Amino acid sequence: MASVKNPSSSSSRRGLSKPCVLVILVASVERFAYKGVSSNLVTYLAGGDVGMSPAAAAKAVSGWNGVTSMLPLVTSVLVDSYWDRYSTIISSSLVYITGLVGLTSWAFLDRWMPTYTLFLPLYLISIGQSGYNPSLQAFGAEQLEVEDDLINFVKEEDHEAKQKSFFFQWWYFGICAGSLLGNSVMSYVQDNIGWGLGFSIPAAAMAVSVACFSASSRLYRRKGKGFRRKLPLEEVSRSAKASLLKIFARKISLPSRDNEEDEDDSRVFELQQKPFQETFETCTAAASVKLPDIAGVIMKLIPIWTMLLTFAVIFQQPSTFFTDQGAAMNHYIGPTFLLPPAMLQSAITVSIVTLMPLYDKLIVPLARPLTGHDRGITVLQRIGVGMLLSIAAMAVAASVEMKRIHTPREDGMLSIFWLLPQYILLGISDVFTVVGMQEFFYGRVPKAMRTVGIGLYLSVFGVGSFASAGLVAVAERLGWFSGDMREAELYKYYWLLACLASLSFIVFVILCRYYRDEGAIGCADAENGGGEF
Incomplete structure (x- = not known):
């Protein structure tokens, strides 16, 4: 059984445990920092002292994303193979903060910095x-x-599965x-x-959150030194070694020289020695203990x-072309307040939070x-509903863009709030x-591969x-984009995405028929190496 530090920190019967709540809060601050950089990055690259074209800025942001x-x-x-999760969180956060501090420094010194150096901190x-x-x-x-001693009880398994689904939603x-705070503020x-x-505010917030996470380490359930997970890379190596040994451990029959015409008269040479046989048996036994086929x-x-x-x-559009689209519209609220186009991305997070x-x-x-x-709809059905809504979003975006470019100049620019739907x-x-994707990919892999x-x-x-950057390049060759948003044919790009998404949805529905329904995270299929396909 895995040795666990602080067993008292296991999840409570109702709601989430304190460590889970703390992890969610730390993740919230990380999203604030990341969205504080990424949501308006295309504006920074296309304006100010960087001075990229809108299409070049969109491709750069898409590539970075x-x-x-x-x-x-x-x-x-x-x-999952060599490191542990807690140490990875701490060490990678230091690299993360270094990048945020570097980006802040670049913003203060951008007039004297070559453009290509901006991508180092990014x-x-x-x-x-x-x-x-x-x-x-x-x-x-x-x-x-x-x-581990509770997993044998179905009630405990169901409780863990429901708790994990609850955790993913929160x-x-x-x-x-x-993200809402990062996008808006x-x-x-x-x-x-x-x-x-x-850029300095996200860097400071990230540093404070990592310090709080590290200071609360005594609360976490962590794998002790005596616990050694099954390592995916080692499993692959061990399985391959067992297969090779099985091939070379065969009996080889050669015909007897005394009677070449009689095929039944043969001498059998055992090309196995005791140490070799023991190695084969050991590896075969190790590889046959229900090791999942990783590939x-x-x-x-x-x-x-x-x-x-x-x-x-489609997920990339709000931080790229939706923002450019909003910049070409009337984004004044009243006579004086100018609404930043990137702030409209907050409508996404407000919808989610609501x-x-x-x-x-x-x-x-x-x-x-x-x-x-039990949960209303299956995980795959949940994913499919979201895909349909994304198709509707692109159809609406294309329709609004057509209305924008056909609005007579004498009538003024269309209000940015037309983009809200x-x-x-x-x-x-x-x-x-x-959320469905998180549950699906987390629940379809063995425990040793959960980070994977x-x-x-x-x-x-x-x-x-x-793929978004590639499609932008194709659309640019077709002349759909222009430095002047009044002359751009962005609606064609949106209709293309709507058509591609519709095709993907149809194939997705067909594929779902071949996947066994996975009602809860951590089901037996997932624990044994994934659901059947």
Whole structure:
């Protein structure tokens, strides 16, 4: 049984334990810091002393978002194989803070700094976040794991599964609350006071949160020195070694020279010696103790992972073209107050923060009698609902953009609040799809690969960012973009995304028929190496 420090810190019967609440608060501050940088980054790159074109700034931000979201997939494998989650959180947070401090310094000295040096602190943030985010989320869920001697009882398993689902919902609520502050407060500070102060506040907040997390280490359930997890890389190596030994441990029959015509008369040579035989038996036994097929687990998830890429591309639009779209509209409130276009991203997080508490109290009870499912709808159905809403959001965005460019100049610019419906629809879609993705990828991998599961979920947005940059390049070649937003044909790009998302949804629905329903996180299939496909 795993040795655990502070067993009294296990999850309570009602609600979340103190360590889980603290982890969620720390994650909220991290999102405040990250969104305080990323939500308005395209404005910083396209204006001021950086001076990129809108398309170049959008590609740069998409590429940076892609690297930031892809790196956790690599780091999570290393964490589950060689490192421990707590140490990874502490060490990666130092790299993260270094990047934020470097970005702040660059903003104060930007007039004397070459443009390419700006990306050094940005990618330090990416590297730091790659270890910080997946480890922190897996570490928080780890606080809810029941003791091994209780897992034999179905009631305890169900309790743990429900608690983890509850944790993921409130985790997302927490990071959205932090994102709301980052999007609204920091974009206003950056646009109206200055970029130096606008970047220094997230850096200071991140430093304080890490200090609080470290100071509370005695509260956490941590794996003791006597506990050694099964390591995915070691499992792959051991399984491969056993397979090779099995091949070479065969009996080889050669025909007898005394009677070459009689095929039955043969001499059998045992090409095995005792030490070799013992090695084979040891490795085979070790590799046969229900070790999951690591490659098989991941491959079973790839079809769903692929169909979510278009959603991830749509996920990039609020921080890129939605912001550019808003900048070309009337964003005055009254005669004097100028609303920063990036602040409208707060509508997404307000939608999430408003709907998230209502999901369990309103949506689940209404859906339960119709579906007969304990949680209202399955995880895959939850993802699918969000995908449909994202398609609707892009259709609305395209329609609003067509109205914007066809509004006569003499009538003035269209109000920025015409963009609210597309932001709100994306916020509601996040409640369904993003939380569903977290549960799906976390619940479909074995316990020893839980950080990898979080990394897989994050990597969807990483590859989606690169795909977004590629689509922007294609649209730019087609002449859909222009430095003058009055001449741009951005609506064509939005309709393209809506069509691609519709195609992905159709394939997603077909694929779901081949996945066994996973009613709770940590189901037996997941513990044995993933659900069946």
